[in-house]
Amino acid sequence: MKLYDYGRAPNPRRVKIFLAEKGVEVELVNCDMTKREHKTPEFLKKNPSGKIPVLELDDGRCLAESVAICRYIEAMHPEPNLMGRDPFEMGHIEMRNRQIETELWSQIGVSWVNGPVVGAMGIYKQIPAAKEASDVNVHAYYERIDKELGESTYIAGDRFTIVDITLLTAIDFATAMVGLKPKDSLANLWRWHALVCERDSVDAQE
Amino acid sequence: MKLYDYGRAPNPRRVKIFLAEKGVEVELVNCDMTKREHKTPEFLKKNPSGKIPVLELDDGRCLAESVAICRYIEAMHPEPNLMGRDPFEMGHIEMRNRQIETELWSQIGVSWVNGPVVGAMGIYKQIPAAKEASDVNVHAYYERIDKELGESTYIAGDRFTIVDITLLTAIDFATAMVGLKPKDSLANLWRWHALVCERDSVDAQE
Incomplete structure (x- = not known):
């Protein structure tokens, strides 16, 4: 493949x-x-x-x-399972993954296409007002995640799943490329980030 | 439930x-x-x-x-199957469903929140330039769908799946509520729409 x-x-x-x-x-x-x-x-x-x-x-x-x-x-390749072992967990993981995609990733995307890196490419008609709104939405969603990570080890429960991959890649891209690093005060979020970054997979195949 | x-x-x-x-x-x-x-x-x-x-x-x-x-x-409730019977079909149906969600549904959503119905509610700071761009994107995606439906009976192949539900509800909402009806000239799209609307499920539980 x-x-x-x-x-x-x-x-x-x-x-x-x-x-x-x-x-x-x-x-x-x-x-x-x-x-x-x-x-x-x-x-x-x-x-x-x-x-x-x-x-x-x-x-x-x-x-x-x-x-x-x-x-x-x-x-x-069913093991290790990353997308749910039973019907409810499959639904729960899909729900969490989609919430991060539609409420965080999508807003990071709006800030990205309306931000300076894409602006310098000159391939997209930018809308500054859209970026102002999405920047606010991204930081608000980080607050929600920080609260949720005060109640569970990983974002969809007590084990690593695809949702952690979705969240990690969103935050790392937002931090490195879009100027949207989560605030240092979000202790639960950063505790989780350090835990996930210990995995060998995180820097795989670069 | x-x-x-x-x-x-x-x-x-x-x-x-x-x-x-x-x-x-x-x-x-x-x-x-x-x-x-x-x-x-x-x-x-x-x-x-x-x-x-x-x-x-x-x-x-x-x-x-x-x-x-x-x-x-x-x-x-595995039958009738609507989300794929084998690994490749599961991936293919998810791909098609997500493309419609991220490239059509999301743009209908932008036109909706920046359009007159939501405007009248006064709950959202609207961005007219965003709606101008999304209206264009929606009609461009309708053209793509029309072309694809010239090659298959249903949107993900030769049988009805969750992707048809996603597309139908998107088009019906865009037509009824957002002023984004597909052009009459899109014959393949409307052939498919009439076919899907024959199903008893389409007006279920209203």
């Missing part, structure tokens, strides 16, 4: 951490986003949405969308 | 169609969003995100997020 990847781009990183947790090795193919290699006609045959990561199977079939790729890997 | 619901709100509708396809009956509890009943302290205990739908099990545990609720129902 091949994974179309690009450096520390956050969504491919989600899949690389997931694969490392599973002990599944893939060939990494560099897709240089600065050269728009994810928008070429050949690449759009693999993923019409023009995004990475894409997992290409040995028979040529492709899967895009980080969590969809993880769903496939989870079904092919 | 109870489902916290509100009229034709599009996300509860997704779950109601899914439940009807499965033949699973639940008690519907009206959560009047115009009275902000989804933001009360009691409701926030069920879902800290303050959103509907929420599925409350008989033991009091709750699940929020439409697809997370569907994931639980799919695991409890």
Whole structure:
């Protein structure tokens, strides 16, 4: 299998951490986003949405969308379980993962496309008022997470799951690339961050 | 089980169609969003995100997020299968569902919160430039869907799945509430829409 990847781009990183947790090795193919290699006609045959990561199977079939790729890997390699062992836990993990995607990741994305790095690329008509709102939303969601991590070791309960991967990659991208580092006073969040960063998977396949 | 619901709100509708396809009956509890009943302290205990739908099990545990609720129902009631029968199909259906969510639903949402209905509520600081961009994105995605539906009967292949529910509820909400009806010239899209609307589930439990 091949994974179309690009450096520390956050969504491919989600899949690389997931694969490392599973002990599944893939060939990494560099897709240089600065050269728009994810928008070429050949690449759009693999993923019409023009995004990475894409997992290409040995028979040529492709899967895009980080969590969809993880769903496939989870079904092919059930252990260690990262997406739920019984119907309620499967629902609970999906709920937590989606809340972080729709309420945190999406807002980091708004701040990113309307921020200085994307602005310098000149590829997107920026809306400064949108970034003002999303910056506020991101910090508000960090507060919620800090409160929740006062009640459980990991974000979806007492064990490491895909939700921790989603949250870690969101926070690390927001901190490094979007100027949205969580405040130092969020002790539960930083306790969790240090715990998760001890895992070998976190710096996998870079 | 109870489902916290509100009229034709599009996300509860997704779950109601899914439940009807499965033949699973639940008690519907009206959560009047115009009275902000989804933001009360009691409701926030069920879902800290303050959103509907929420599925409350008989033991009091709750699940929020439409697809997370569907994931639980799919695991409890596997037939008819709506989320994939094998690892690749599970990944493929999740990919298609997420593409519609992140590239169509999200843009309909931007047009909705920045449009006249929400404007009249006075609960949100609107950004007209955001709506201008999202309106364009919605119509561009309709074009993509029309092309794809020229190649398959349903949106994720040759059978009805959760992806058809996601797409139907998006288009119906955009048409009825956001002024974003797909153009009449999109013949494949409207062929599919008529086909899906023949199903008994589509008007379930209103």
